[in-house]
Amino acid sequence: MPLSDTAIKNAKPADKPYKMQDEKGMYLLVHPNGGKYFRYNYRFDGKRLTLSIGVYPATSLKEAREKRDTAIKQIAGGINPSENKKAVKQSRTESAANSFEVIAREWGQKKVNEWDDKNNRSKRMLERNIFPWLGNKPIIDILPKDILACLRRVEDRGTIETAHRSLQICGQVFRYAVATGRTERDITPDLRGALPPAKGEHFASITEPKQVAELLRAIDGYQGSLASICALKLAPLVFVRPGELRAAEWQHFDLEAKEWRYYVSKTDVQHIVPLSTQAIAILEELQPLTGHGRFVFSSERTPRGDRCMSENTLNAALKRLGYGKDVMTAHGFRAMARTILDEVLGVRVDFIEHQLAHAVRDPNGRAYNRTAHLPERHKMMQGWADYLDGLKAGALVIQFEKRA
Structure with missing residues (x-):
């Protein structure tokens, strides 16, 4: 009599294993x-063999019968079901061992020093932009269009530079796979020209966390006027344009509300900079010296404070610290924040773009309100300041909450 679901459910264990026959x-x-356990007895090449079909209830009676019928067809075609099952399992094991993610992580382990020095930047870029879609796929089965689909998602976030860097990293992984015999060629050159060119402001900047830590420690040791010291310390915390920083006016600061509100250069658009506790501490240190005048960073040549510091003050200070214009510029603090907030800390790109006072538009082309996401930006700016403190102290990377 064939098995039924009811009979299987009601089957009780005994002192010894026993069988309940089906068909x-x-x-x-x-x-x-x-x-x-579902089992199937069959004969192949004159031998009596048993195929393990599955465990009940993970494998239902209907599924077990379908697997049995498949085995019967295999036998009729001259295929041993048990050997075929082993071959399929081996193939899956090999596919998993040759998946893009496994190979990428193996490649990363071979470059441990670089992986660590970049504070897992390459790893995080792959984890965010590539692994969710291609991580489990055998690298030999990945096509250029598969990689491009991942890069388009990055591009759609407004981070074309990150898309280009992700492509470069994929190329390194593919070349490692070629060298270790897991795929035939690096397919990433096929995507040359598929992405729009990266557009940058072309100001030298430091974006590797380890080097940022060294820069911050150098800034802490800078010997100069109090105004230039404070401007240099504030620059990475607020990452506004250098001209807007040096021309900052006390009347635009509300330290109780933890905000700096000013009009972006040559526009009638007000920009809001949430102030971290670290930024406020710097301003409070400087206030007794320049608070009586108009400008926060007043020129030393004008005791009344009616002129701001010169355009070259910050770059000159960086040069004195050993950071020439080909290494780091005052404008470079913006690229530093933009890159690390996105690629290392995983902050939402629209939050970052708002804070950089870049044009941010919705899908219909309308400009977003400058106050958009202000509470989240307050949280981001405090988290950024805490992160920089952690870097400076030699701590591990501080993780933000994952982007929505």
Whole structure:
């Protein structure tokens, strides 16, 4: 009599394993521990063999019969079901071992020093932009269009530079796979020209966390006027344009509300900079010196404070610290924040773009309100300041909450 779901459910364990017969050589084996296993007895090349079909209830009676019928067809075609099952399992194991993610992580381990020095930047870029879609796929099965689809998602976030860097990293992973015999060629050159060119402001900047830590420690040791010291310390915390920083006016600061509100150069658009506790501490240190005048960073040549510091003050200070214009500029603090907030800390790109006072538009082309996401930007700016403190102290990367 064929098995039924009711009979299987009601089957009780006994002192010894026993069988409940179904049809066409299949049966249910009930173990003393209560385990229920579908088995199929068959003959192949004159030998009596048994195929393990599945465990009940993970494998239903209907599924077990379908697997049995597949095995019967394989036998008729001259295929041993048990050997075929082993071959499929081996193939899956090999596919998993040759997946893009496994190979990428293996490549990363071979470059441990670089992986660490970049504070997992390459790793995080792959984890965010590539692994979710291609991580489990055998690298030999990945096509250029598959990589491009991932890069388009990055591009749609407004981070074309990150898309280009992600492509470069994919190329390194593919070349490692070629060298280790897991794929035939690096397919990333096929995507040359597929992405729009990266557009940058072309100001030298430091964006590797380890080097940023060294820069911050150098700034802490800078010997100069109090105004230039404070401007240099504030620049990475607020990452506004250098001209807007040096021309900052006390009347635009509300330290109780933890905000700096001013009009962006040559526009009638007000920009809001949330102030971290670290930024406020710097301003409070400087206030007794320049608070009586108009400008926060007043020129030393005008005791009344009616002129701001010169255009070259910050770049000159960086040069004195050993950071020439080909290494780091005052404008470079913006690229530093933009890159690390996105690629290392995973902050939402629209939050970052708003804070950089870049034009941010919705899908209909309308400009977003400058106050958009202000509470989140307050949180981001405090988290950024805390992160910089952690870098400076030699701590591990501080993780932000994952972007929505």
